[in-house]
Amino acid sequence: MTEGDDDLLDRCRRGDELAWRELVTRHSRKVFGLCYRFSGRVDEAEDLTQEVFLRVYQGLDRYRSSAGAFKTWLMTVARNHAIDHYRRRREERQRRDDSVEGEMELLPSGEEGPVMALERQEQVRLVQRGLRALPEDLREPIILCDLQGLPYDEVAKVLELPLGTVKSRLNRGRLELAKRLLAKRAAMMGRA
Amino acid sequence: MECSRARELFSDHLDGNLDPSMRGELHDHLVTCRACAALRAAFGEVVDALRTAPELPVPLGLVDRVIEATRRLGKPRVGFRPPAMPGWMQAAAAVVAVALTVGALSVLSPDTRARFARMKQRGERFGIYLAERKDRTVEELRLLRIVVGTALEGRVDRVNDQVEDYRRLLERRRAAEPQPGADKDQGSPRGGNFPNFEAPRLVDVGERDESARATRRSKT
Numbered sequence: 001m002t003e004g005d006d007d008l009l010d011r012c013r014r015g016d017e018l019a020w021r022e023l024v025t026r027h028s029r030k031v032f033g034l035c036y037r038f039s040g041r042v043d044e045a046e047d048l049t050q051e052v053f054l055r056v057y058q059g060l061d062r063y064r065s066s067a068g069a070f071k072t073w074l075m076t077v078a079r080n081h082a083i084d085h086y087r088r089r090r091e092e093r094q095r096r097d098d099s100v101e102g103e104m105e106l107l108p109s110g111e112e113g114p115v116m117a118l119e120r121q122e123q124v125r126l127v128q129r130g131l132r133a134l135p136e137d138l139r140e141p142i143i144l145c146d147l148q149g150l151p152y153d154e155v156a157k158v159l160e161l162p163l164g165t166v167k168s169r170l171n172r173g174r175l176e177l178a179k180r181l182l183a184k185r186a187a188m189m190g191r192a
Numbered sequence: 193m194e195c196s197r198a199r200e201l202f203s204d205h206l207d208g209n210l211d212p213s214m215r216g217e218l219h220d221h222l223v224t225c226r227a228c229a230a231l232r233a234a235f236g237e238v239v240d241a242l243r244t245a246p247e248l249p250v251p252l253g254l255v256d257r258v259i260e261a262t263r264r265l266g267k268p269r270v271g272f273r274p275p276a277m278p279g280w281m282q283a284a285a286a287v288v289a290v291a292l293t294v295g296a297l298s299v300l301s302p303d304t305r306a307r308f309a310r311m312k313q314r315g316e317r318f319g320i321y322l323a324e325r326k327d328r329t330v331e332e333l334r335l336l337r338i339v340v341g342t343a344l345e346g347r348v349d350r351v352n353d354q355v356e357d358y359r360r361l362l363e364r365r366r367a368a369e370p371q372p373g374a375d376k377d378q379g380s381p382r383g384g385n386f387p388n389f390e391a392p393r394l395v396d397v398g399e400r401d402e403s404a405r406a407t408r409r410s411k412t
Contacts, residue, residue: 017259017263020259021255024255025255028250028254032248032251032254036248042251046251049254050254050257053258053261053262054258054262054265057262057265123241127241142242146242147245162337164338165344168200170203171203174203174235174238175199175235178231178234178235178237179234181238182234
């Protein structure tokens with residue numbers, strides 16, 4: 001039977017490295033995915049993931065299972081760290097927004113046929129590129145709400161914005177992506 | 193409905209959060225405006241692509257690097273943590289507290305007990321009054337937030353639309369609410385009848401403008 005996070009945490013606090021490895025393996029995908037969404041680069045996302053787990057490791061005694069699941073706490077730490085980093089690196093990021101260096105290849109889903117999977121991959125890639133080109137204020141709510149699946153009120157709390165502003169920015173960001181998608185399609189049809 | 197207004201409603205439309213009349217207005221617009229209809233369809237595709245985007249694979253060796261970095265930190269710091277009180281102990285403490293309160297009240301004089309009963313009654317009525325006022329205040333604050341939020345985002349031209357939508361929503365809600373008189377007739381404590389508190393009236397924007405115009409007319 002799989003050991004629960006809380007049991008693994010108890011073992012971690014006693015210095016059990018195997019338990020810590022199990023926790024990192026279990027949650028690294030989510031943390032890495034979040035960091036990649038914010039940074040847009042594999043190398044930066046790897047560094048951020050490492051920093052998040054180091055913070056968590058150093059703060060293990062602050063976590064209380066009565067306050068919520070470990071995964072929720074971990075993702076809150078990861079989100080805050082990724083957002084801080086994202087805002088700190090704003091200027092540098094703007095300079096290389098056009099570059100696709102370090103972009104990650106998306107894996108096709110096994111449930112779709114090859115043609116559909118390719119179309120879908122292309123659509124997702126267009127949307128992801130559009131997302132990277134969005135202004136920061138429109139991009140953050142989309143990452144948290146649509147990619148990370150947080151409810152609106154949680155996004156408002158994380159970004160410290162009124163709920164109405166979050167909804168308005170989310171709508172404007174999605175509209176911008178939809179316009180880019182339509183423009184890209186029109187350009188492709190024009191070429192064909 | 194104008195295109196810009198229709199596009200502001202796309203997220204609410206997608207989430208199914210529009211009330212029927214607004215949804216109807218948007219549908220009417222989408223039937224007649226091809227540009228908005230195409231944009232609405234692309235909007236849905238974008239959100240779908242984002243929400244179902246595949247999870248990214250973890251790069252090889254990342255877990256090992258994390259473990260190596262934490263190994264250099266040594267054992268995690270573990271400070272003193274007060275043990276949490278078990279549930280049964282919390283329940284027992286609550287029962288003891290209630291028993292002590294009841295015991296203390298039972299040894300008080302009848303006069304003091306009557307005073308406590310009056311205070312309790314006033315407290316309950318005050319609670320009801322606060323609950324009712326809270327609803328109205330929340331509505332007014334929501335309206336204010338919409339106006340300020342829209343203005344701050346530099347879309348002053350949209351303020352009137354937002355206020356108009358919200359006002360219509362409030363009117364529909366008010367029409368659906370039971371009349372306060374009906375409550376009083378049934379002896380219900382509802383109706384904002386807490387003594388020494390004058391219930392503030394939610395002034396309709398149109399009504400207020402009309403009364404201001406009437407005052408100006410009477411002065412001239």
